[in-house]
Amino acid sequence: MNVLMVFAHPEPRSLNAALRDVAIRELETRGHAVRVSDLYAMNWKTAVDRADFLNLDADGRLKVATASSEAFMAGALTEDVKVEQEKLLWADTLILQFPLWWFTMPAILKGWIDRVYAYGFAYGVGEHSDRRWGDRYGEGRLAGKRAMLIVTTGGWAEHYSPRGINGPIDDLLFPINHGILHYPGYDVLPPFVTYRVDRLDEAGFAQTAERLRERMRTLDTTPPIPFRRQNGGEYLIPSLQLRPDLGSAEATGFSLHRDERSPSESGSGNG
């Protein structure tokens, strides 16, 4: 299996870097090929701007989606972006690893998404018509591949629990797991989250490392989060609202977009 790890922490001696190395060692020991995009070490250009689109008119108004599409089609994206897109196509599994800063990813990683996820590559893929709204949410260029997050946070697990003040971790990560990973096609595995990292002692690190090794050993067998597929008949087109007969009528929020029936019942099947 080919694994791409995109890593976003500024300090090579950080806990995040130590966990990254634990994961890589375990994967390589098991014969997988691993490539790492260490965004800080690469001095990754973070903000989308005119310079990203080599075929843009010097005087033209920058419409980001249009410019992205035209540059992708013409092969006129910048070399750093093309290299990352090739890595995504090469990898069977994508891992994004980062500390949770303000309840989402650090800016440098968001900038990797904003720039690498070009129109025609990660969005704007497939037929758009009255009957089909593109290949996305379970379909798309990266369909058939797996993805997962490795996240650290200083906060307590309770604070991210279903009734915790920060909001449930799965909901906080939904815009990433569903909106960034499931969107271009990935099957998304449950995230690996480590809490209270500022207080992690040696024994705690050893436990965390072992939990992480176990996740790496089961990367290809762990059942993905059962996000619904856009084009599986569960959403109305073009409103893209969940069919009235699906999900609890009272349910609100992100949980509607998971199909929580058992695999045999839903016929989707995992693993």
Added chain:
Amino acid sequence: MNVLMVFAHPEPRSLNAALRDVAIRELETRGHAVRVSDLYAMNWKTAVDRADFLNLDADGRLKVATASSEAFMAGALTEDVKVEQEKLLWADTLILQFPLWWFTMPAILKGWIDRVYAYGFAYGVGEHSDRRWGDRYGEGRLAGKRAMLIVTTGGWAEHYSPRGINGPIDDLLFPINHGILHYPGYDVLPPFVTYRVDRLDEAGFAQTAERLRERMRTLDTTPPIPFRRQNGGEYLIPSLQLRPDLGSAEATGFSLHRDERSPSESGSGNG
């Protein structure tokens, strides 16, 4: 009233820039003082790194929260960050304006949050003990001020509706409204969201502009989103879980953290 608008779009001729100017004109016409942080025009440094902490040991390991705290206390944050912090203290109302990219803010704006929201300024404020978990979520250095988002997206409103495939817009924006704005104390107003912006014609723009002017006229009277306060007795300490008797027992997700009772019932009062 003093208003700070933080603006994150790379194109001066964009719809976003036009809406920004509509908002500014309306505010200035009504006698308010407006300052704008146009992040692309300022060439804002996006990624947190060692260079942000002027008093950091050259050989020291970078622990971001610790370095942020020490630099804030010593006045050793960089000048660009200090200027933005002063603007935040000056402003009675903060507006963040951006196009929704991958269901959250563009990287350059996330980098503004990551860098300006220093430890001791926007987090790590107030007493931390067994009985009190700091001044945050309704308290903190920016308490008593108001904040709101102005957001554009290419997607349809239906796709962001309660049963829409992207997830409800209020839930997608919760990590920002609650986790970034309510956290350091702001009263957070409902966001101003414009959908299908790629198809907006002249008449549509005129309507949108008028809706936006109305929001600017009512900036100081619009009732904020009724997010619960951390230290108002509704959360257990230190687990910071919502008291078992509050919110529906079946409720899940972010809605728990809004107090939907009427102001007279909850005694919170708006306006």
